[in-house]
Amino acid sequence: MILTKAQYDEIAQCLVSVPPTRQSLRKLKQRFPSQSQATLLSIFSQEYQKHIKRTHAKHHTSEAIESYYQRYLDGVGKNGAAPVLLELANEVDYAPSLMARIILERFLQEHKETPPSKSVINSLLRDPSQIPDGVLANQVYQCIVNDCCYGPLVDCIKHAIGHEHEILLRDLLLEKNLSFLDEDQLRAKGYDKTPDFILQVPIAVEGHIIHWIESKASFGDECSHHAYLHDQFWSYWNRFGPGLVIYWYGFIQELDCNRERGILLKACFPTDIVTLCHGAAAP
């Protein structure tokens, strides 16, 4: 699951042209049988997000919005049950959930006097049944369930996976009899930036001292890792000293270059752990 930069690039190259559908994912799996589904999905998702970020702006010009809305109206006019919105998203190479958001916003603008707030839109997307227009509600729903990278459903899944891995990590720590403080306890103590777990007694992993462990239920690619470094990992280091990041779905090997400086990357719970022994300092 730890990929070299070259391996990673090869996968990413493959992803450039495929739409974010389950079919694409299956093809990818066939192409790279040695990689786990979760890793591929994570890479897939991240690559797709990068792609969307790059193209986001062109879908948000008022001309584009108008044209999408018109096409939506035309489509549902012909057949309200057909996956008009989903097909439109795939056709213009945009995430179905995001397409649904554009159309929903546009729809609400037309039907309400005040432009809808973000929170209203979010809640409608989370529960499309609240959307006043039944056809649109259906279309939005189709988009959300068919989008494997964006949307409330995916967010929910991601959150659950993240949480699950935190629990997994907690269990492993308990099992290894390593005492820790978790994020909530740390917050209560007044720490401002808090990793998932702070070890009350540091351990050595593969010869490196670590004070904290952060769990990431995703693949560590360059982009996300750098963002994490800047927003989280270095801040932890600044406060608590060196620590360990577990990218459960793997990471690019080359990114594990800050070991000497105190950020260690692993793709699983480490096995090479040395704890402070009894009477450690005795000669």
Added chain:
Amino acid sequence: MAAVLESLLREEVSVAAAVRWIARSAQSSEEDAGEAAALRSLQPLRKEFVPFLLNFLREQSSRVVPQGPPTPAKAPGSSAALPGRPGGPPRGGRGARSQLFPPTEPLSAAAEAPSARRGGRRRGAGPARERGGRGPGSLEEGVGAESLLWAGSRRPRAAGSPGSPSRARCDPPNLSNLEEFPPVGSVPPGGAGTRPSRRINPTPVSEERSLSKPKTCFTSPPISCVPGAQPSVLDSSPWGQGPAAGCRSLQEEREMLRKERSKQLQQSPAPACPTPEPGSTLPTRTGSLTAEPADPAKVSSRQRLELVALVYSACIAENLVPNLFLELFFVLQLLTARRMVAAKDSDLEPSPGVLDSLESPLFQSVHDCVFFAVQVLEHQFQVLSYLDKGTLKLLAENERLLCFSPALQGRLRAAYEGSVAKVSLAMPPSVQAVSFQPETDNRANFSSDRAFHTFKKQRDVFYEVLREWEDRHEEPGWDFEKGLGSRIRAMMGQLSAACSHSHFVRLFQKQLLQMCQSPGGAGGTILGEAPDVLNMLGADKLGRLRRLQERLAAPQSSCGPCPPPSFPGCQGFFRDFILSASSFQFNQHLMDSLSLKIRELNSLVLPHPEPSDEDGESDVDWQGERRQFAVVLLSLRLLAKFLGFVAFLPYRGPEPPPTRELQDSILALRSQVPPVLDVRALLQQGLRAHRAVLTVPWLVEFLSLADHIVPMLDYYRSIFTLLLHLHRSLVLSKDGEGEMCFLNKLLLLAVLGWLFQIPTVPEDLFFVEEGQVDVFEVDTKTSEHGLDGVPVVDQHLLYTCCPYIGELRKLLASWVSGSSGRSGGFVRKITPTTTTSLGALPLRTTQGLQAQLAQAFFHNQPPSLRRTVEFVAERIGSNCVKHIKATLVADLVRQAESLLQEQLVTQRQEGGDPGQLLEILCSQLCPHGAQALTQGREFCQKKSPGAVQALLPEETPAAVLSSAENIAVGLATEKACTWLSANITALIRREVKAAVSRMLRAQGPEPAVREDRRGCSRAFADQIPVLGPPTQHRLERGQARRLLHMLLSLWKDDFQVPVPLQLLLRPRNVGLLADTRPREWDLLLFLLRELVEKGLMGQKEIEACLDSLHEAQWPEDFAEELATLFNLFLAEPQVPEPQLRACELVQPNRGTVLAQS
């Protein structure tokens, strides 16, 4: 001055007298009248002698092609004497080498009256700080003084100034004349304005050292490396990275000089001193030079060299020279001189009649140089013996030294072999963040959410900046200001509230201490040697290690023994941060914080071991305390350096003020500004409390960053005066009760010597008039409680504080490495002699990792946790040793005693000797010492956890508590076991020895006497029943009588002290008679009579004793017999022996008879 040397050489004056004369103003009466008279006439010159001597030696050695960088000689006190004096023949570019004591002035100039010449020379109005105004001096003085001009002889500007030889002859330049010799690097004042000049030549300053202004003074002429143009002071920024003067310009300078010289030679009628042949090429530093062999047989003037060496050594010993290590460096340069520049033959041949005067050059050949150097080194052996092992090795292996003084070589070799002190390398600091402490870093301590948020963000920005610096600062072309300046200023801009500043300063200062405190700092104190190294290298800084090793393999070119103050390594980051931040709020808060911390650490009570009861028990506590001292000292030095940096930052400039007026007004302004920290009071306190060894080193750091004006301010001037007085008082050879420890002194001498060479410290300061000194009596006698008398400084600390001492080693190493490197001088490729251990670092050993874990454990815990654990470990470890001593060792001693009993019996029969006996005992008992470790471990294991538990808060999480306990156990065990394994055998030996001698003492007076009294001790040992005489042991009557005789004679003749014989007649002892049948009263009566007879007891005394016996409870019959005896004793007059015999005759039944009568 020269006159003094002359007198010495003519043996009119003894060296001892001369040194006394130099060192003390008062003439002591012990001197012989002739000497006194000879010297008294020279009295006014006394304080100029040392600068003269130093400069004279440098001058004389100017033709030597040396190793290494120039020997700076900031001994310009001489120049202080120069202004206004008639100079001698021109120096400098014009080249004529001084004839030191020309009996008559052969030159036209000689015809001139001194006054005339003086007048001629004094063109300019008195320069600002002209120290001239000397009274009329003798001719000798005047001429002698010229030799002080050595510095000038290399002054580049000299070449350009009055250049014509004739002029030079007739109107020798006054080197103190600031117009003729404007200060280095300054813009020559247009016309009238002159100002003080520092008569010092430049040395190329390597770039990383360029902190100190390029004008650099540590730079008097290198031997034979003619300094080039003063490095230009182009850089307007006082801290700028001014370009260093390269060797090329030196080369050019030299070339110019050479031409100038030869021109002059051709023109001057009688070159009086050695100068190179016109055509001869002076050695350049580019070619590699093979060293000329040195031969003791070819030394030209032994006696003269010996004398000068003696005087020179005496000056060094008396601390009359500003910098001890500078002189040693100079001497080693002489020792390792490659060769000498050819001089004119005529110069080499001393003219008849002037032999042994100073007429001819002192050093005529390499042989002379080496001879002189070895002479001086012999006198300095004591200091040498304290140098690091590497230096000692190089010295001991130096073939010249061996050749010239096999004896010294032998001593050095012995010192080398006996040297256990290691000098560990300055470790690269590890970057570790200051941990976030919710106790202090919480919202309650901030005025608003915003301020708190800013603070939290700052931490991230600060470390981001730090990380970037770490990554990039070594990249060529990277610039701190360009790379990070704006980010730092943006960050400072956000610190609006005053409290935010203080919070940030706290972080900054903590990080500074964490990163820059050198070895043994925060990390190193806890777990012994190997882990120390690891800690200093950081968690796993292999990369650093590699870089370090590379640096060692090719260390930076040396910058000589007096490098200017610098901010090496991580310190550079903090310096640049302060500069880039350029925030006066930040600076103010930083100064406040640094001052506070300095005060706090300076007054820290450092425990030092109670005077131990002659055994090594307190050694247990010793290592830790020495380490603690080192940590405190290094922290103080770091903090003081930064305080000095920030405090004097606004005043620092590349040059002293250009005019007197300006300077006066600046002085007026500055003198009313209160000092940032009352360092004078702290110094005075430190001296009074005998804590100079702690206070002075940091004060020196602080002062080293002062600006040019500071030393002129009364306040600081008085500090310098104190320091000077202290310096003089630190005579290394003085040793004894109450003296400061040797290495403590050496450290102070090294740092003070270094300070006196700092560019901003005026050169005349050292050779100041003594009258001004008694501001405060400096007393180096240590009191019982002072740190000064405790050996807190070890070699490691000395070298850590004064890395420049290592220059000596580099110099010697470059000699070994054969022909010099590309610069022809100092070699870059140096074989490190002390780095072997680094290669084999146990980087990932379990033990190392465990040590790191223990370190890391404390990182995120409140500081009190660490203090508690360390305290517990320290106490338990110490108690453990005491416990082992009281149990195991005491048991062994008891065993020894019983073994001894046996042995004594055997020995008596076999006639062994007590020394052997001790050996036998020890060899039997010492192996049991191994148990000490096991028992020690058990003790620590048992005692530590409870103590930790009792001292930590109840709420401490279980995991934290148990780890703390384990660490305490480990540390205590380590402490105890380290000591025990090193000392247990010695301890057992010592205790057994004490027991043995106690017993032997109890056995008899002294071994020698004991031998004679063998029969007597035999009687004691096995012939007298000890307790209640069991019948089977009864003595035969004759035996008993003989025994009594023996005892009596023993008491009378052998005991030196009164024997408490009245004890014999105590009821208990007399009662012993009661059980015997028949009771031998006659023997008792005999004894009593004899006691009186021999004068051992008085009649009355015995009567009193017998009287008191009545009071005791006796069996009836016994009481009666006793009464009879008493009467008998009273009744019978003093009887001589024969009559006693009669008594004997009735013996068999005497008791009964008595009883019946």
